[in-house]
Amino acid sequence: xxxxxxxxxxxxxxxxxxxxxxxxxxxxxxxxxxxxxxxxxxxxxxxxxxxxxxxxxxxxxxxxxxxxxxxxxxxxxxxxxxxxxxxxxxxxxxxxxxxxxxxxxxxxxxxxxxxxxxxxxxxxxxxxxxxxxxxxxxxxxxxxxxxxxxxxxxxxxxxxxxxxxxxxxxxxxxxxxxxxxxxxxxxxxxxxxxxxxxxxxxxxxxxxxxxxxxxxxx
Numbered sequence: 001x002x003x004x005x006x007x008x009x010x011x012x013x014x015x016x017x018x019x020x021x022x023x024x025x026x027x028x029x030x031x032x033x034x035x036x037x038x039x040x041x042x043x044x045x046x047x048x049x050x051x052x053x054x055x056x057x058x059x060x061x062x063x064x065x066x067x068x069x070x071x072x073x074x075x076x077x078x079x080x081x082x083x084x085x086x087x088x089x090x091x092x093x094x095x096x097x098x099x100x101x102x103x104x105x106x107x108x109x110x111x112x113x114x115x116x117x118x119x120x121x122x123x124x125x126x127x128x129x130x131x132x133x134x135x136x137x138x139x140x141x142x143x144x145x146x147x148x149x150x151x152x153x154x155x156x157x158x159x160x161x162x163x164x165x166x167x168x169x170x171x172x173x174x175x176x177x178x179x180x181x182x183x184x185x186x187x188x189x190x191x192x193x194x195x196x197x198x199x200x201x202x203x204x205x206x207x208x209x210x211x212x213x214x215x216x217x218x
Contacts, residue, residue, distance in 0.1 A: 002214065002215050002216030002217075003104065003161055003162060003163040003214050003215075003216075004103070004104060004105065004157070004161035004162070005104065005105045005106075005107070005152070005155065005157045005161055005162035005163070006099055006104050006105070006106050006107070006162070006163055006165060006214050007106075007107045007108075007109050007148055007151055007152075007162060007163070007164045007165065007180070008106070008107065008108050008109070008164075008165045008166070009108075009109065009110060009142075009164075009165065009166035009167060009168070009171050009174075010108050010109075010110035010112065010117060010120065010121075011046060011047075011110065011112065011167075011188075011189065012046070012166075012167035012168060012185075012187075012188030012189035012190070013089075013092075013165060013166050013167045013171075013185055013188055014088060014089065014092050014096075014108065014124075014125070015086050015087070015088055015089070015092075015120060015124060016086065016087050016088075016089055017082070017086045017120075018039065018042060018043055018046070018189065019039070019084075019085035019086070020078065020081060020082055020083070020084050020085050020086045021042055021046060021053065021078065022037065022039055022042040023081065023084070023085070024074050024077050024078035024081060024082075025037055025042060025053065025054065025057045025074060027074070027077050028054070028070055028073050028074040028077065029057065029058070031073070032070070034058065034059060035059075037057050041057070042057070043189050045057060046189055047111070047168045047169075047170045047189065047190075048111060048141075048170060049111040049112070049135055049141055050071060050074065050075055050078070050111075050112055050113065050135075051067065051068070051071045054067060054070055054071040054074050055067050055071075058070065075113060078116070079113070079115070079116055079119075082116055082119065082120060083119075083120070083123055083124075086120070086124075088124050088125070089187055089188075089207070090207060091206070091207025091208065092207055093124065093125055093128065094207070095207050095210060095211050096125050096128040096129065097128060098211060098215075099211075099214060099215070100128065100130075102215055104214065104215070105130050105131075105155045105157050106128065106129045106130055107129060107130055107131040107132065107133065107151040107152070107154070107155060108121050108129050108131070108132045108133070108151075109133050109134075109142065109147050109148050109151050109164075109174075110132075110133070110134045110135075110142075111134070111135055111141045111142050111170075112134050112135060113134050113135050114133065114134035114135055114136050115134070116134060117132050117133065117134030118132045118134070130154075130155045131151045131154040131155050132151075133147045133150050133151045133154070134147075135147075136150075142170055142171070142173075142174040143170050143171075143173035143174040143176075143177055144174075144177060145174065145177045145178035145179075148164065148174060148178040148180070149178065159178070159179055159180060162180055163180060163181050163182070163183060163214060164178065164180045164181070164182050164183070165182070165183045165184075165185065165204075165210065165214075166182065166184060166185070166188075167184065167185045167186075167187070167188025167189055167190055167195075168188065168189060168190045168194070168195075168198075169190060169194055169195065169197070169198035171184065172184060172195065172198040172199055172200050173198070176199075181201070181202075182200065182201065182202070183202050183204050183210065183213055183214070184200035184201075184202065184203050184204065185203075185204045185205075185210065186203055186204065186205050187205070
């Protein structure tokens with residue numbers, strides 16, 4: 001089948017952001033003498049928003065006040081350095097252009113700050129998305145369906161004919177909670193085994209396969 005609306009996760013799906021995230025976390029850790037985290041650790045920690053990333057990266061036993069303060073500091077650094085090492089995954093910028101040319105509405109839904117999501121989309125996919133939604137105060141983040149539903153409203157689209165695309169167990173749960181089919185890409189931040197354990201129904205290995213899955217074309 002083909003879809004008329006495609007909602008994409010950002011980190012690990014459209015953009016390889018992990019090096020810039022690691023640098024932002026380690027910059028904050030170094031500021032107060034905490035040990036740095038490895039790329040493998042940061043990759044394992046991402047997926048549930050920047051506060052949870054900072055919480056998982058800090059040594060145990062830190063107060064909620066410290067976690068909030070240092071998350072805010074890390075976010076500020078990341079906002080200013082989010083496009084240093086980040087790159088689109090192969091074929092994804094072209095895919096977004098092709099989808100929109102085919103009449104598919106395209107949205108990005110992420111758990112990172114809304115302003116950063118919009119900045120990254122404009123920087124790497126200028127004019128390539130119809131809606132970009134990140135973490136917004138008062139709105140539950142993924143895997144809750146709220147930000148997906150907000151993106152659909154912003155595009156004037158319903159759930160019929162829509163599909164959600166992501167790279168993690170959080171995305172599988174997000175699609176399930178939103179009542180949408182899910183396409184799980186294997187080039188992101190989670191191994192294939194984690195996606196399978198989370199119940200991923202369709203695994204996608206390349207941008208070309210993703211194009212075919214969305215447009216229903218050979």
